[in-house]
Amino acid sequence: xxxxxxxxxxxxxGADIYSYPxxxxxxxxxxxxxxxxxxxNCFILxxxxxxxxxxxxxxxxxxxxxxxxxxKTVIYLIFVATGVQSFSLLxxxxxxxPVNSVxxxxxxxxxxxxxxxxxxxxxxxxxxxxxxxxxILLLLFTYTFIGTAPNLTVIMNYVSWFIVMYFVSxxxxxxxxxxxxxxxxxxxxxxxxxxxxxxxMIGIGYFGVRFGKNDFYYSWWLVADSNKILAxxxxxxxxxxxxxxxIKQNSFINTVATSIFGVLLIHDNCDAMRQWLWKxxxxxxxxxxxxxxxxxxxxxxxxxxxxxxxxxYFRILLLEKPFFRFYDRHYEKISQKINSAFGRICxxxxxx
Numbered sequence: 001x002x003x004x005x006x007x008x009x010x011x012x013x014g015a016d017i018y019s020y021p022x023x024x025x026x027x028x029x030x031x032x033x034x035x036x037x038x039x040x041n042c043f044i045l046x047x048x049x050x051x052x053x054x055x056x057x058x059x060x061x062x063x064x065x066x067x068x069x070x071x072k073t074v075i076y077l078i079f080v081a082t083g084v085q086s087f088s089l090l091x092x093x094x095x096x097x098p099v100n101s102v103x104x105x106x107x108x109x110x111x112x113x114x115x116x117x118x119x120x121x122x123x124x125x126x127x128x129x130x131x132x133x134x135x136i137l138l139l140l141f142t143y144t145f146i147g148t149a150p151n152l153t154v155i156m157n158y159v160s161w162f163i164v165m166y167f168v169s170x171x172x173x174x175x176x177x178x179x180x181x182x183x184x185x186x187x188x189x190x191x192x193x194x195x196x197x198x199x200x201m202i203g204i205g206y207f208g209v210r211f212g213k214n215d216f217y218y219s220w221w222l223v224a225d226s227n228k229i230l231a232x233x234x235x236x237x238x239x240x241x242x243x244x245x246x247i248k249q250n251s252f253i254n255t256v257a258t259s260i261f262g263v264l265l266i267h268d269n270c271d272a273m274r275q276w277l278w279k280x281x282x283x284x285x286x287x288x289x290x291x292x293x294x295x296x297x298x299x300x301x302x303x304x305x306x307x308x309x310x311x312x313y314f315r316i317l318l319l320e321k322p323f324f325r326f327y328d329r330h331y332e333k334i335s336q337k338i339n340s341a342f343g344r345i346c347x348x349x350x351x352x
Contacts, residue, residue: 001043001260005267006301007036012274013284022206025293030201030219032297037226040106041235044113044162048169049243051117052124059324064114066323068098068107070315071265075273085272102157107265109158116163124170132171139164140232147227161226168236172243186241193234197223200230255313262312267304277304 010033017026076095079085094100099108124132143156143164172180179185205219222230247253267277278284287296 001039001263002301002305003035003039004264005304006297007033007039008268008274009033009278009284009297009301011036013278013282015285015288017288025288027202027205028294029288029297030205031198034197034201034220034223035234037223037228037231038235038238040158041165041226041231042239044165045169045235045239048166049173049239052121052166052170052173055121056114056117059327061114062327063320063324064111065098066320067262067315068111068265069096070319071262071269072096072098072107075266075269079272079276084276085270102159104158106158106268109162112159113162113166116159117166120163120166120170124167124174129175132167132174136164136167136171139167143227144229144232147225148222148229156225156227158226164227169239172240180240181244183241183244186237186244189237190234190241193230193237197230197234256309258316259309259312262315263305263308266308266311 010029015029017029020026072095076085076091080087085091098111101108102112103109127135143161147156200222201219204221222228223234225231226235266273268274282296282300284296284300287293290296
């Protein structure tokens with residue numbers, strides 16, 4: 001999530017990288033903000049690794065929907081009340097709807113993807129390992145090979161890409177071969193793919209300037225989106241490495257982890273938030289010419305991350321936990337009946 005916040009610092013900050021494409025500051029920002037799509041891949045790999053052996057319940061899905069709706073609605077009302085954003089029926093309707101897009105709006109796409117999980121689990125539990133490998137290879141050829149090759153285009157939405165990542169991470173869980181357990185191997189693979197990614201940014205950026213392509217998107221080409229080859233290789237390598245690292249149970253880590261999704265929902269909530277946070281409040285563009293630009297970038301990302309964690313911690317403490325205690329007391333039987341009915345429907349449809 002820190003990588004995603006850093007990505008948004010650069011992507012939405014408005015710093016004038018184009019006018020100074022070969023300056024040290026520009027290269028710093030290009031490298032500093034290049035890992036957002038890698039972070040998204042890691043997030044989905046974690047989801048797939050655990051959910052392929054689990055199942056969706058009404059309570060889990062309700063938690064997800066309510067968290068998304070809470071931040072969309074509350075932030076919209078605060079921005080309207082403070083004059084940051086003007087009110088309109090269309091914008092108000094968008095704030096009330098949990099799903100607005102199946103393109104690049106992460107929360108909408110993640111919510112829709114979540115509903116596919118029972119069907120995906122039914123599929124991966126009924127195919128052989130060989131078939132699982134073949135479908136992964138076909139999907140990666142379609143999305144990554146064609147999506148990375150110059151002059152070839154994949155019009156991608158995150159819902160479908162999350163499904164691709166689900167097949168990948170579920171394979172690691174379903175077929176725990178010894179090679180997936182080699183911590184040193186995947187640590188080296190992570191370091192090498194990280195170095196290759198940085199080298200590609202510097203190389204593509206340098207030659208891009210020589211050929212008149214000053215858009216930093218070209219520097220990011222191999223990590224520019226979640227399906228790009230180095231974004232995929234780096235995220236998978238890092239996932240397998242950290243999966244094998246032995247970390248003791250830690251209440252602080254667990255507490256922070258419960259609010260990670262909230263960090264995304266708060267700081268990248270809408271266009272008005274991006275304008276207010278990165279341009280009006282933190283003044284990323286103005287700080288580009290400051291000698292403290294690097295400190296500003298690192299400090300801003302850490303500050304946004306910490307503030308969002310604190311906000312979501314209190315949301316969970318003051319709203320979510322009391323609500324679901326009430327839910328468990330009064331609606332547990334109803335929930336069990338709904339889940340039982342859902343299970344019967346899934347069984348009849350042969351997707352349970």
